[in-house]
Amino acid sequence: MVFSSLACPLYRHYNPHVQPSPDAIDLFFASAALNAEKAALSGIGGDITYRALENLARKYAARFAAADKPRVFLALRRGHHACAAMLGAGLAGGYYAPANDASPPKKLQRIAGELQPDFIVAPPALTASLQEAAPGATLIDPADVEHGAKLQGPGQRHRIAYIIFTSGSTGIPKGVVIPRSALNHYIAWIHTAGCIRPTDRVSHFNNLAFDVSVFDIFGTLCCGATLIPIDGRFDRLMPARAIARERITVWTSVPTAIDLMQTGQQLTPENLKTVRLFTLAGEPLLRPQLEALFAACPKTVVQNAYGPTEATVTVSSMMMTAANFTEACEKSAVSIGPQIPGMRLHLHGGPHPDEGELVIIGPQLAEGYWNDPERTAAAFRPIEIDGQIHRGYFTGDWVERIRGLIYFRERIDHQVKIRGYRIELDEVAAAIRACGWPSVCVFKHNDDLAALLECPPGLTFDAAKLREDLAHRIEPYAIPEKFHTTPRMPRNENDKIDRAAAAECFTKAQP
Amino acid sequence: MISQDDILAQLTTTFRDIFRETNIVLRPDSTPETIAGWDSFKYVSVLVAIEAAYSIELDGPELDNLQNIGELIALIQSKS
Numbered sequence: 001m002v003f004s005s006l007a008c009p010l011y012r013h014y015n016p017h018v019q020p021s022p023d024a025i026d027l028f029f030a031s032a033a034l035n036a037e038k039a040a041l042s043g044i045g046g047d048i049t050y051r052a053l054e055n056l057a058r059k060y061a062a063r064f065a066a067a068d069k070p071r072v073f074l075a076l077r078r079g080h081h082a083c084a085a086m087l088g089a090g091l092a093g094g095y096y097a098p099a100n101d102a103s104p105p106k107k108l109q110r111i112a113g114e115l116q117p118d119f120i121v122a123p124p125a126l127t128a129s130l131q132e133a134a135p136g137a138t139l140i141d142p143a144d145v146e147h148g149a150k151l152q153g154p155g156q157r158h159r160i161a162y163i164i165f166t167s168g169s170t171g172i173p174k175g176v177v178i179p180r181s182a183l184n185h186y187i188a189w190i191h192t193a194g195c196i197r198p199t200d201r202v203s204h205f206n207n208l209a210f211d212v213s214v215f216d217i218f219g220t221l222c223c224g225a226t227l228i229p230i231d232g233r234f235d236r237l238m239p240a241r242a243i244a245r246e247r248i249t250v251w252t253s254v255p256t257a258i259d260l261m262q263t264g265q266q267l268t269p270e271n272l273k274t275v276r277l278f279t280l281a282g283e284p285l286l287r288p289q290l291e292a293l294f295a296a297c298p299k300t301v302v303q304n305a306y307g308p309t310e311a312t313v314t315v316s317s318m319m320m321t322a323a324n325f326t327e328a329c330e331k332s333a334v335s336i337g338p339q340i341p342g343m344r345l346h347l348h349g350g351p352h353p354d355e356g357e358l359v360i361i362g363p364q365l366a367e368g369y370w371n372d373p374e375r376t377a378a379a380f381r382p383i384e385i386d387g388q389i390h391r392g393y394f395t396g397d398w399v400e401r402i403r404g405l406i407y408f409r410e411r412i413d414h415q416v417k418i419r420g421y422r423i424e425l426d427e428v429a430a431a432i433r434a435c436g437w438p439s440v441c442v443f444k445h446n447d448d449l450a451a452l453l454e455c456p457p458g459l460t461f462d463a464a465k466l467r468e469d470l471a472h473r474i475e476p477y478a479i480p481e482k483f484h485t486t487p488r489m490p491r492n493e494n495d496k497i498d499r500a501a502a503a504e505c506f507t508k509a510q511p
Numbered sequence: 512m513i514s515q516d517d518i519l520a521q522l523t524t525t526f527r528d529i530f531r532e533t534n535i536v537l538r539p540d541s542t543p544e545t546i547a548g549w550d551s552f553k554y555v556s557v558l559v560a561i562e563a564a565y566s567i568e569l570d571g572p573e574l575d576n577l578q579n580i581g582e583l584i585a586l587i588q589s590k591s
Contacts, residue, residue, distance in 0.1 A: 044571060044572065232571045232572070232574075232575045233574060233575045234569070234570065234571040234572075234573075234574035234575055235571050236551075237551055237554055237555050237558065237574075238555065238558070241570075242571075259552075260551065260552065260555060263552050263555045263556055263559075264555040264556075264558070264559055265559050457528065457529060457531050457556075487530065487531060487548065487553070488548070488550045488552050488553060491550075
């Protein structure tokens with residue numbers, strides 16, 4: 001298979017079965033050479049051309065090259081400085097760790113303290129507290145970089161591409177170390193699968209610390225497409241209007257953004273008519289969200305992309321159209337799709353081969369967790385399949401294969417024991433969703449099973465009716481004793497349900 | 512032009528409906544931090560209700576810089 005249709009010459013003779021994927025930094029510079037005057041980024045603040053972005057990346061690289069194998073911590077908003085600093089870190093033979101600049105200062109401090117970077121790139125308002133956590137780091141104010149010298153030439157490459165810190169169950173962030181070869185493999189899939197093409201205008205809605213932003217930034221800039229940062233408060237509240245204004249062709253976000261568009265009465269054919277692909281990732285996609293999207297955009301394609309940060313953003317993908325999406329739905333769940341080329345999904349430890357913990361094998365696996373060999377050894381383990389030993393990432397996601405398609409069922413660590421019964425919290429949540437309550441969080445409260453449900457204004461919640469409906473779906477012992485409703489489910493910075501905040505909300509209402 | 516007091520009274524009703532909380536008292540210096548239960552979904556619902564009530568269309572830069580309810584009222588006055 002040769003991808004001669006892709007504009008970048010580095011793909012012209014690329015065959016993923018016989019050669020390594022092209023380097024992401026090289027792809028960007030090749031794209032910049034081909035598209036020098038084209039907008040690399042576009043938005044309310046104006047356009048940044050590929051030439052200007054390359055120049056800025058080279059200026060960041062010149063600053064970073066003052067250290068050997070520079071380790072760069074970025075706390076920047078979406079935009080050309082964040083992109084240039086990421087590219088510059090790679091060009092200078094180093095790697096970067098991005099943080100969400102809107103995170104609480106204490107969280108940013110903890111990450112900087114764990115990383116101990118050589119450089120911190122952040123606006124002046126953040127630098128004092130970050131410097132306190134990483135006293136050896138050199139501070140770089142983005143405003144000062146524009147006037148600096150450029151690093152010329154192809155530069156060097158470190159084996160690590162980036163480190164993304166995710167929330168650890170202990171409260172200490174885990175740094176997931178992604179090798180450059182894994183990033184390159186992922187970028188090649190984005191392009192060869194046609195997720196992003198050179199003519200696309202791609203949203204950048206995801207914050208930098210959420211690894212789906214890698215799809216946005218590298219997927220776009222490594223093929224000569226145009227990135228549209230969605231950074232203003234209004235645009236983030238009314239994303240469909242930003243889609244219409246910016247003529248976005250590829251939209252990427254968590255599925256909750258679709259709910260936000262519905263709440264804002266923006267899920268209309270007029271607003272979304274330019275979008276050829278919705279890539280939804282980061283949390284389970286639900287059938288009602290798909291139905292709403294296809295009702296507004298019957299000609300679009302929706303991709304349900306699944307993957308943990310530990311396997312470089314995406315390892316499986318379900319592409320759906322209005323004509324065939326029901327085939328990928330099982331009750332309210334949507335299949336996570338087949339594995340992407342080069343990756344392998346194995347179901348481990350279940351009662352039969354079509355059910356078990358999902359184990360991921362392949363070139364996109366992380367090296368492990370930053371400075372945490374114990375946790376690395378626990379999650380990345382050898383696994384024997386068909387007589388061969390592989391390095392696998394044990395996801396903790398329990399999945400099921402139905403009619404050949406894989407469906408996410410629950411997190412393994414979401415199992416509790418109540419009055420001697422082992423109960424899978426996500427199974428109970430799925431049953432409640434199937435009863436018409438799409439946003440729900442189930443947890444153990446004291447010695448009982450409890451559920452917090454989102455009940456938007458205008459709806460009436462009837463606990464007795466729900467219990468009656470649940471009795472047809474799950475065992476009596478798995479029906480929650482306690483229910484509480486909230487107008488809006490608590491969600492974290494990445495718009496995923498915040499289980500701790502949901503439990504706290506419940507406890508406040510029913511101590 | 513609709514008076515500031517009238518808009519404040521109408522906004523208070525809107526917030527009470529959307530938040531399903533009859534005790535909400537809005538003041539010009541009210542901010543998201545002082546309104547219990549504020550989140551992005553409620554904010555969107557408020558914006559949609561304002562656009563419908565005053566037949567106006569809000570947009571990005573003018574909303575991004577709002578600091579409090581008083582500034583929101585001034586914006587509504589300037590557009591309606």
